[in-house]
Amino acid sequence: xxxxxxxxxxxxxxxxxxxxxxxxxxxxxxxxxxxxxxxxxxxxxxxxxxxxxxxxxxxxxxxxxxxxxxxxxxxxxxxxxxxxxxxxxxxxxxxxxxxxxxxxxxxxxxxxx
Amino acid sequence: xxxxxxxxxxxxxxxxxxxxxxxxxxxxxxxxxxxxxxxxxxxxxxxxxxxxxxxxxxxxxxxxxxxxxxxxxxxxxxxxxxxxxxxxxxxxxxxxxxxxxxxxxxxxxxxxxxxxxxxxxxxxxxxxxxxxxxxxxx
Numbered sequence: 001x002x003x004x005x006x007x008x009x010x011x012x013x014x015x016x017x018x019x020x021x022x023x024x025x026x027x028x029x030x031x032x033x034x035x036x037x038x039x040x041x042x043x044x045x046x047x048x049x050x051x052x053x054x055x056x057x058x059x060x061x062x063x064x065x066x067x068x069x070x071x072x073x074x075x076x077x078x079x080x081x082x083x084x085x086x087x088x089x090x091x092x093x094x095x096x097x098x099x100x101x102x103x104x105x106x107x108x109x110x111x112x113x
Numbered sequence: 114x115x116x117x118x119x120x121x122x123x124x125x126x127x128x129x130x131x132x133x134x135x136x137x138x139x140x141x142x143x144x145x146x147x148x149x150x151x152x153x154x155x156x157x158x159x160x161x162x163x164x165x166x167x168x169x170x171x172x173x174x175x176x177x178x179x180x181x182x183x184x185x186x187x188x189x190x191x192x193x194x195x196x197x198x199x200x201x202x203x204x205x206x207x208x209x210x211x212x213x214x215x216x217x218x219x220x221x222x223x224x225x226x227x228x229x230x231x232x233x234x235x236x237x238x239x240x241x242x243x244x245x246x247x248x249x250x251x
Contacts, residue, residue, distance in 0.1 A: 003159060005152075013151045014189035014251030017141065020155035021162035021187055028163050029181075043167075046218055049159045051152035080184060113152030 001027060001042070001096035002107055006060060007053040009091060015084050016092075016113070019077050020051055023094030026075040031097055034073065042097035052110040060093050066106055072098045137179045138186040139165060139234040140245050142201060146194035147223050154229075154251075157215055158189060161232035165213040169235055173211060180235030190248040198231040204244050210236045 003020040005011070011019065031039050042048070054060050060076070067074045075094040081087025096103055141158045143149075149157065169177040180186070192198045202212045213232040219225025234241055 001159075003155060005155070012251070013154050014143075016151055017143070017155045017158035017189045017251065018187045021141070021159045022185060024159035025162050025166050025185060028166065047160060047163060049156040051155040051159075053152070113150075113155065 001047070001049045001094065001098075002052055002103055003049060004052045004054055004060060004063060004093045004095070004107065004110065005113055006055075006057060006091055007113070008056050009085055009089065011084060011091065016051075019079065019091040020049075020094075022077045023075050023092045024049060026077075027073050027094040027096060030075060031073045039097055047097075051113040052107055053113040054110060057090055060090060063095070063106060064093050067093075067095045070102060070106065072096060072102060072106075136186070136238045137176060137183055137235050138188060138238050138241060139180065139232060139236075140188050140190060140241050142190050142192040142198055142231040142233070142245065142248065143251055144195055144198055144227070144229050144231075145191050147227055147229060149222055149229065153222050157217065157229040158232075161213055161215045161230040162187060164215065165211060165232040165234065168211055168213055173235075176211075176235045185235075189251040190245055191251050192231065192248065195228040198228055201233075201244060202231055205233050208240060208244060210234060210240060210244065 003023050005016055064074050064076055072095055076090055077092040079085050079089045079091050141161050143154055205212045210233050215230040217223055217227045217229045
């Protein structure tokens with residue numbers, strides 16, 4: 001699973017962690033409905049999660065589109081805006097769990113956050 | 114079905130427990146004794162959140178449902194070190210709050226097996242407040 005966060009929002013460590021875990025939980029719950037065996041395999045292998053960064057909203061949306069086209073589970077986190085950023089701001093994109101190769105094909109050029 | 118098992122079925126308490134009334138949240142306490150980057154912390158808290166969610170699905174489904182229905186509120190707090198996290202875990206267990214410890218596999222940044230995050234809940238906010246009320250936001 002990869003969690004791709006917007007670097008331009010300058011979120012604090014705690015904010016970033018919370019947004020990423022929203023994505024992680026929602027992706028897991030969605031994937032459990034569509035592909036429970038994949039989720040089990042992923043969890044048994046350590047539930048690998050990697051946090052990457054993009055520089056703006058457009059790149060995040062483009063990646064979301066590509067991942068959906070590839071048939072992967074995606075989740076875009078919209079912040080409720082209680083703190084730090086305005087309500088409705090898209091902060092993080094979660095992709096997966098999915099086979100490593102399928103994810104790498106999309107995000108191999110991104111930098112770790 | 115025999116008469117006794119029928120009686121049992123209609124009189125036994127529901128396995129899912131009492132419905133909650135009131136806001137529910139999940140708290141992740143991050144070990145500040147380790148020098149982790151922002152992305153590392155985010156991934157570790159993600160581990161804790163997913164593990165706690167699964168745990169709640171098995172043990173306290175009512176909590177999970179309530180929490181998901183109310184926007185899966187999460188809060189990230191600072192813990193001093195591994196001992197501090199374990200001490201909080203003990204308090205939470207005593208209070209009947211679900212606890213999850215995340216140990217890092219150590220692929221990056223920190224030694225393998227380090228205790229990175231303690232996840233508590235999902236649970237009623239008041240119950241969590243008693244345990245983590247004095248901790249600072251991350």
